[in-house]
Amino acid sequence: MNDIVALNKKDFETNQDVRWCPGCGDYAVLAQVQKLMPTLGIPRENFAFISGIGCSSRFPYYMETYGMHSIHGRAPAVASGLKLARPELSVWVVTGDGDALAIGGNHFIHAMRRNIGLKILLLNNRIYGLTKGQYSPTSELGKKTKTTPHGSIDRPFSPVAVALGAGATFVARTVDSDLAHMAQVLRRAAEHEGTAFVEIFQNCIVFNDGAYDAITDKSVRDDARLMLEHGKPLLYGKERNRGIRLRGLEPEAVTVGENGVTEADLVVHDEAADHSGLAFFLSQFDAPKLPVPLGVFRAVSAPAYEDMNNQLHADAEVRRGRGNLAGLFNSGDTWTIE
Amino acid sequence: MALMITDECINCDVCEPECPNSAISQGEETYVIDAAKCTECVGHYDESQCIAVCPVDCIVADPNHGESKEQLHDKFLKLTATPA
Numbered sequence: 001m002n003d004i005v006a007l008n009k010k011d012f013e014t015n016q017d018v019r020w021c022p023g024c025g026d027y028a029v030l031a032q033v034q035k036l037m038p039t040l041g042i043p044r045e046n047f048a049f050i051s052g053i054g055c056s057s058r059f060p061y062y063m064e065t066y067g068m069h070s071i072h073g074r075a076p077a078v079a080s081g082l083k084l085a086r087p088e089l090s091v092w093v094v095t096g097d098g099d100a101l102a103i104g105g106n107h108f109i110h111a112m113r114r115n116i117g118l119k120i121l122l123l124n125n126r127i128y129g130l131t132k133g134q135y136s137p138t139s140e141l142g143k144k145t146k147t148t149p150h151g152s153i154d155r156p157f158s159p160v161a162v163a164l165g166a167g168a169t170f171v172a173r174t175v176d177s178d179l180a181h182m183a184q185v186l187r188r189a190a191e192h193e194g195t196a197f198v199e200i201f202q203n204c205i206v207f208n209d210g211a212y213d214a215i216t217d218k219s220v221r222d223d224a225r226l227m228l229e230h231g232k233p234l235l236y237g238k239e240r241n242r243g244i245r246l247r248g249l250e251p252e253a254v255t256v257g258e259n260g261v262t263e264a265d266l267v268v269h270d271e272a273a274d275h276s277g278l279a280f281f282l283s284q285f286d287a288p289k290l291p292v293p294l295g296v297f298r299a300v301s302a303p304a305y306e307d308m309n310n311q312l313h314a315d316a317e318v319r320r321g322r323g324n325l326a327g328l329f330n331s332g333d334t335w336t337i338e
Numbered sequence: 339m340a341l342m343i344t345d346e347c348i349n350c351d352v353c354e355p356e357c358p359n360s361a362i363s364q365g366e367e368t369y370v371i372d373a374a375k376c377t378e379c380v381g382h383y384d385e386s387q388c389i390a391v392c393p394v395d396c397i398v399a400d401p402n403h404g405e406s407k408e409q410l411h412d413k414f415l416k417l418t419a420t421p422a
Binding site: 009010022023024025027028030031034035176177179180205218 | 348349350351352355364366367393394
């Protein structure tokens, strides 16, 4: 008898009313994640969604899985604990640009550094949405918000660059309006061993509407975004004739077929390179000078933290036997206060 | 008239499971309605279920598929007919 019940998207939907603003990009992300889950061959009870604070952090309420709406910026810490205690679970963190990069910057980088088996989805809308529109670590220079009435003087950073700098083994970026691309990137993240980081450009229709128009608007996007494909030259543009060439360490946007430039002159994307040099270099690309890359920047294999942790414990048990916490507490230099 | 989804669609996927005719699917850019299967819910419900749930009100009558209530009802009968 086949007792495996095939799951579908509905099995991952809860009975909660989704409380994001009408038109929010978060809906599209939720739908894609709910579609992906039943295709992974993982029992529903083995999924856990952990979030911090923010609009994106409402995610666990809408996933019919285990989950926790945890502490602001600390979702990676809570999720790390869970993954160590229950390494067989598929643990997902859903966070935002404020939660992961401002208050939670510390936890974020250390999850990457350890390569612990978490899937981290960062919904980047470049604004604090839940608190009604203050600038975030990814808001652009000069941006006028409630807390920057004369324009922001804080230089934004790229979440992809931060993740790479912290040693992430899987780093990708996608956008809420490109369903097929998002589905593909999320699947790659789900299948990665170790920390998988995905930045999702997400439109906040109320407080930062149009933040990604340049790369989502059908009429202009092909010239403003670069779809990364492993082993393929960095080509983009409506005519697929624009490309990236290197002059020393200086990237340059060129047109294939002009001034003697051929496809052979272009940089070939290698997501599996040992060093993260190319990926980091791509993370610095920004419009309008250079196209904004979407896709997998880096995907390399490295030992996952939970496996190393298990090994450490197993080895110690072989050497010293099974631990005894009560015994440990009452051993060594102990004394009684009278 | 059959209904159509405009490019205001945010791909939230709320409408797709609501459609009693399975006329809605994920298209290349946004969700799309198959006009051949859409009856505006005539035969199933008093109001169009997709319009009722759409958070951004991007579902409208498709001007290219003008149909009367009777024609929609005929379509409903055809769609739900049991093959002989």
